[in-house]
Amino acid sequence: MKEGAGTGVVASLRRPATARDGPADPWPAQLRPPTYTARMPLIATESLTKRYPGPGGGVLALDALSVEIEPGIVGLVGANGAGKSTFLRILLGLLAPTSGRASVLGLDTASHGARIRERVGYMPEHDVLPPDLTATDLVAHLAEISGLPRTAARERTADVLRHVGLFEERYRQIGGYSTGMRQRVKLAQALVHDPRLLLLDEPTNGLDPSGRDEMLDLIRRTGTEFGIAVLLCSHLLGEIERVCDHVVAIDGGRLLRSASLASFTGRTGTLIVEVDEGADDLAADLVAAGFRARVDGPRRVLVAAQDERPYDLIRDAAATRGLALIRIEAARHRVEDLFRDDPDEEGARGTAA
Amino acid sequence: MALPPDLVAGSATGSIFDLGYRGYDGPRLGRRHAISTLFAQSLKWTFGIGRGGRAKIAPFALAGLTLLPAVLAVGIRALAGPATERVSPITPQSYLTFVQTFIAFFVTAQAPELLGRDQRHHVLTLYFSRALGRTDYALAKYGALVCALALVLLVPQAVLLLGIVFASIDLGAGLGEAIPLVLPILLSTVVAAAFFSGIGLVIAAFTPRRAFAAGAIVATFLVLSGVVQVLVVQGRLRDPLRYVALLDPYALLDGLASTLFGVAGRNVTVTRSGIDPGIFAAGACVVAVTTLIVLVLRYRRIEA
Numbered sequence: 001m002k003e004g005a006g007t008g009v010v011a012s013l014r015r016p017a018t019a020r021d022g023p024a025d026p027w028p029a030q031l032r033p034p035t036y037t038a039r040m041p042l043i044a045t046e047s048l049t050k051r052y053p054g055p056g057g058g059v060l061a062l063d064a065l066s067v068e069i070e071p072g073i074v075g076l077v078g079a080n081g082a083g084k085s086t087f088l089r090i091l092l093g094l095l096a097p098t099s100g101r102a103s104v105l106g107l108d109t110a111s112h113g114a115r116i117r118e119r120v121g122y123m124p125e126h127d128v129l130p131p132d133l134t135a136t137d138l139v140a141h142l143a144e145i146s147g148l149p150r151t152a153a154r155e156r157t158a159d160v161l162r163h164v165g166l167f168e169e170r171y172r173q174i175g176g177y178s179t180g181m182r183q184r185v186k187l188a189q190a191l192v193h194d195p196r197l198l199l200l201d202e203p204t205n206g207l208d209p210s211g212r213d214e215m216l217d218l219i220r221r222t223g224t225e226f227g228i229a230v231l232l233c234s235h236l237l238g239e240i241e242r243v244c245d246h247v248v249a250i251d252g253g254r255l256l257r258s259a260s261l262a263s264f265t266g267r268t269g270t271l272i273v274e275v276d277e278g279a280d281d282l283a284a285d286l287v288a289a290g291f292r293a294r295v296d297g298p299r300r301v302l303v304a305a306q307d308e309r310p311y312d313l314i315r316d317a318a319a320t321r322g323l324a325l326i327r328i329e330a331a332r333h334r335v336e337d338l339f340r341d342d343p344d345e346e347g348a349r350g351t352a353a
Numbered sequence: 354m355a356l357p358p359d360l361v362a363g364s365a366t367g368s369i370f371d372l373g374y375r376g377y378d379g380p381r382l383g384r385r386h387a388i389s390t391l392f393a394q395s396l397k398w399t400f401g402i403g404r405g406g407r408a409k410i411a412p413f414a415l416a417g418l419t420l421l422p423a424v425l426a427v428g429i430r431a432l433a434g435p436a437t438e439r440v441s442p443i444t445p446q447s448y449l450t451f452v453q454t455f456i457a458f459f460v461t462a463q464a465p466e467l468l469g470r471d472q473r474h475h476v477l478t479l480y481f482s483r484a485l486g487r488t489d490y491a492l493a494k495y496g497a498l499v500c501a502l503a504l505v506l507l508v509p510q511a512v513l514l515l516g517i518v519f520a521s522i523d524l525g526a527g528l529g530e531a532i533p534l535v536l537p538i539l540l541s542t543v544v545a546a547a548f549f550s551g552i553g554l555v556i557a558a559f560t561p562r563r564a565f566a567a568g569a570i571v572a573t574f575l576v577l578s579g580v581v582q583v584l585v586v587q588g589r590l591r592d593p594l595r596y597v598a599l600l601d602p603y604a605l606l607d608g609l610a611s612t613l614f615g616v617a618g619r620n621v622t623v624t625r626s627g628i629d630p631g632i633f634a635a636g637a638c639v640v641a642v643t644t645l646i647v648l649v650l651r652y653r654r655i656e657a
Binding site for chain 1: 374375376377379380381382383384386387390391394403404470471474475476478479480481482483484485486657
């Protein structure tokens with residue numbers, strides 16, 4: 001992208017940066033969360049635990065989860081039942097944790113739930129829309145419930161609905177909407193009060209591929225152009241990879257890992273060597289030279305490579321034996337690897353031979 | 354990121370073509386605004402305002418029926434003059450008895466509409482993820498229905514009072530008769546509105562399905578009062594058992610009116626049970642308060 005042109009336009013679209021936290025903030029002083037500054041973690045939890053009561057000790061949805069999340073577009077990834085929705089509901093102050101604590105925008109969820117909810121937009125996973133209202137009426141009403149005066153609520157509703165791509169349909173009853181349109185209404189109601197943070201729970205649920213692309217694009221733009229932090233929950237790793245800068249992975253209510261997307265998909269320290277034939281011979285040569293290597297299929301050799309040395313050796317061995325070398329590639333982690341029992345399993349298998 | 358070409362072009366020429374996303378820097382009015390918004394919207398919804406034409410039929414028809422006895426009474430008074438007491442049973446003191454069934458139907462039609470809809474379609478999640486608290490929600494809905502019922506009840510009673518004032522021989526006598534009635538009318542109306550709203554909303558809060566909730570509300574008012582009345586009149590109940598009379602919702606309201614206006618009760622359950630009307634009046638207040646508490650507690654725990 002052209003950096004200069006792009007940022008210039010974006011800056012003019014966004015309000016001045018000082019408006020969010022500085023003295024120009026038009027919030028009444030008693031309502032403005034006074035402690036939050038941009039440098040604080042957006043979300044912080046400390047051994048957050050949630051046990052739903054039930055037979056046999058109940059269900060442990062969150063198990064001593066401690067994590068700090070910085071502003072940006074953050075993906076919260078985990079299988080269904082990993083505790084994602086529970087996590088969001090605790091952040092909103094809708095659900096009390098069994099133990100531990102959480103803060104959002106520098107505010108404790110247990111004591112400042114209402115203040116957090118004023119500045120957070122929440123898009124729930126399930127269908128939450130009354131069928132007998134028009135999108136305009138519903139979103140404007142919810143904007144007022146979020147504290148916006150009536151005329152401002154109406155204006156922002158029109159803005160936001162246009163923004164999510166609802167035009168003439170917005171005067172029709174929601175009951176007649178397609179799934180894609182409903183998801184857009186759900187996103188619009190989460191954005192209408194101009195939150196600092198958007199919590200999105202499976203926003204692409206039930207969408208067809210093109211609807212998913214549009215929704216993800218919209219989310220990406222919300223995070224980058226509008227300056228709103230986004231926490232995107234999904235069980236689909238592909239979505240997280242496309243949209244997020246940072247990934248928090250949870251499984252069984254526990255934190256697996258929290259890191260930048262780049263570090264998730266970084267190099268594994270394994271080289272994939274592909275040859276036309278003679279993979280066995282090449283692997284034998286490499287092992288003989290003191291490297292850990294093994295054959296992976298008829299045409300592939302996996303080589304453990306901590307530095308640059310194997311490259312020359314592979315080239316020379318291939319030349320000596322007259323093998324057609326097709327490619328040498330550094331294997332990259334995939335986000336999926338997180339959910340294997342051992343994240344380094346693939347590397348380990350590669351070096352075992 | 355790639356910006357839409359029209360956006361770039363618009364800003365390059367300095368014209369506002371597509372504003373894109375704009376932030377909001379205006380005032381944020383917080384929780385109090387959220388409560389008053391929900392209250393106002395619910396009050397309008399109770400009368401079908403802001404909904405389709407069909408939603409207005411039931412509330413306005415029932416409000417009209419509630420007004421009918423008052424109009425009749427004023428007409429009779431204008432014709433019969435001072436002899437009214439003997440001709441017309443419809444007085445401010447007895448007015449509630451004549452319209453209680455209309456009010457019961459009003460609650461049957463509107464209480465499930467106020468609460469059940471948000472539960473059925475999981476709209477509560479959208480409310481409770483905002484500045485609005487759970488208790489705020491319950492109180493706003495309750496307040497809306499109480500105000501709606503008070504409005505439906507007060508307009509006809511105001512007509513009755515005006516009828517007394519202007520049909521009297523001289524204005525002074527009319528005012529003298531009407532003014533002492535104002536306070537009992539206000540008090541009995543408020544308690545009755547809270548009584549009907551509380552029962553209706555508690556039932557609606559526990560039964561999101563509209564048909565079930567409506568059936569249960571009708572049963573509570575019409576069937577329960579009928580059954581209790583038969584028991585009291587036919588049953589010749591002995592001492593602890595005769596207090597079953599306190600389960601008749603209409604008897605409680607009649608006890609309330611007769612106590613506040615200082616007249617004899619009209620309801621058969623009250624007169625035949627031999628229990629002091631004051632106890633019925635106290636029962637009405639207890640029901641009004643208890644149902645409100647139950648409603649708030651229900652919304653504390655309700656899933657959203």
